[in-house]
Amino acid sequence: MHYTITFNPAVDLVMQVPVVNLGSLNRAMKDDYVAGGKGINMSTILNQMGVATTATGFVGGFSGSFIRQAMEAEGISEHFIEVDGITRVNVKIKSEEETEINAKGPEVSQEEFAALLEYLAEVLEEVDVVYLAGNAAPGLTHLHYRQVAELCLDKGIRFVLDSNKDLLTQSLPYKPFLIKPNRDELEEIVNTDLVSVEAIIDAAMSLQNRGARNVIVSLGGDGALLVTEDGQAFQSGIPEGEVINSVGAGDSMVAGFMAHFDKTGDYAESLQMGAACGSATAYSVGIAKRDLIDRLFQEIEVKNIK
């Protein structure tokens, strides 16, 4: 089972607004509500790829119910802990540029966190994969990320971590199987501008020296780089297509990579699948569907560069 954890899920309100004028009333031409939050997006892709997944984390209020119903409609099993307060609604404005406003989200108490950890400790088995993705909810810190990471290390379970700053770096000693910073996140961690492929690979390897086993660095419309624990590096390109909404592309990439790696153990092909899922989501309103993923997979080139 692939368990995804989203500490602070969201309903993504995706609005098409041709021209945005700050300080004025703007009207959307179209709006879509999508169950979101990084772990939830990963479960959505895993499910598309035929991988058994359970989505967990904390939800509350009407928007929390929306997420639960969306999971049920997709046939994804879930074990969310109900919290007081209302799951956030994150606004994603699609104009000439993409603008995002992520809300704060409801507070998670120590008892609610303990209930999640207890559930995980009870259900996890060695063959499982745990994904912890996104930012913390109010009430949670890097220490809570570390507790999940430690549980996975103790149980010998592959742990996939997609977060940023100290939420990511503080868990590196627990040897996550995969981390996926994007270029900005990696630059922030290593405190340097990364302008060449070589510099990005060196920075990714510095995170391996701190404990990460495999590192994907996603580069938006410029593709992605993968540095593996056996010392190889791969680069993926992007297929032809029109960007509709790139929110969740990174989450899709992680889930696509893991779904394929779990079946094949093949790094190059798994990066190709991750890239297909990432671009397929960028070319969709919400998270990608399988038919587009399969089509784009054929078009993506992956090079072994080390």
Ligand SMILES: Nc1ncnc2c1ncn2[C@@H]1O[C@H](COP(=O)(O)OP(=O)(O)OP(=O)(O)O)[C@@H](O)[C@H]1O
């Ligand atoms: N504009 C785009 N065109 C084609 N493919 C894209 C585009 N943006 C993203 N992708 C694909 O998706 C992958 C992940 O995207 P990106 O680097 O934007 O992740 P991210 O910053 O983590 O995104 P998010 O936080 O929204 O999930 C890229 O490496 C690429 O393969």
Ligand SMILES: O=P(O)(O)OC[C@@]1(O)O[C@H](CO)[C@@H](O)[C@@H]1O
């Ligand atoms: O605030 P966080 O947890 O960093 O990010 C949340 C979020 O922006 O990430 C997903 C895309 O990756 C969206 O579905 C969601 O709104």
